[in-house]
Amino acid sequence: MRVELVVNGQPRAAEVEDHTLLVELLREQLGLTGTHVGCDTSQCGCCTVHLDGQAVKSCTMLAAQAQGCSVVTIEALAPDGAAAHELHPVQQAFSACHGLQCGFCTPGMIMATVDLLARHPDPSDEQIRDGLSGNLCRCTGYVNIVAAVKAAAQATRGRR
Numbered sequence: 001m002r003v004e005l006v007v008n009g010q011p012r013a014a015e016v017e018d019h020t021l022l023v024e025l026l027r028e029q030l031g032l033t034g035t036h037v038g039c040d041t042s043q044c045g046c047c048t049v050h051l052d053g054q055a056v057k058s059c060t061m062l063a064a065q066a067q068g069c070s071v072v073t074i075e076a077l078a079p080d081g082a083a084a085h086e087l088h089p090v091q092q093a094f095s096a097c098h099g100l101q102c103g104f105c106t107p108g109m110i111m112a113t114v115d116l117l118a119r120h121p122d123p124s125d126e127q128i129r130d131g132l133s134g135n136l137c138r139c140t141g142y143v144n145i146v147a148a149v150k151a152a153a154q155a156t157r158g159r160r
Helices: 022-029 087-098 106-121 125-131 143-157
Strands: 002-007 010-013 048-051 054-057 070-072
Touching: 010 054, 022 048, 048 106, 054 106, 087 106, 106 125, 106 143, 125 143
Parallel strands: 002 070
Antiparallel strands: 002 010, 048 054, 048 070
16 A cells, blocks of 8 residues: 655655554655654554654554554654754753663654653653653663753743
8 A cells, every 4th residue: 555644744655554553654764764663552652753843652553554644753753844863852962861771662752752851841740750660771760861851841932
């Protein structure tokens, strides 16, 4: 079947099997490998992308379900007009606060954080933990991730 969608602001079309997952379309057919596959069961959140402005786990969504939708991946997170090396404030905060170690969960964690901050610009610790509850990190212990989300919230409040 043919799937047409907008990915990172660009119209894209691809032929997919009925059972093709969105994460497979992004990684294997469109070459957007920043979206990771960590579990295939929706438990880890490494595959989190934004679909029509909402964070979704692309490993449990069929590519066909994204027909006509807009998908944003970690590759397009930098601000519009930014230089190729400029990071989004959430990415900067994760780096500055050491909210990552091996980096495997980081793209999904960052995409979930962007979604969280869109809904809660000044989140409490409980809101942060709840907002990131679908994302697992096997390295950091979350203390630095929570600190990164707080720093990102502070950095992004001035940009609204």
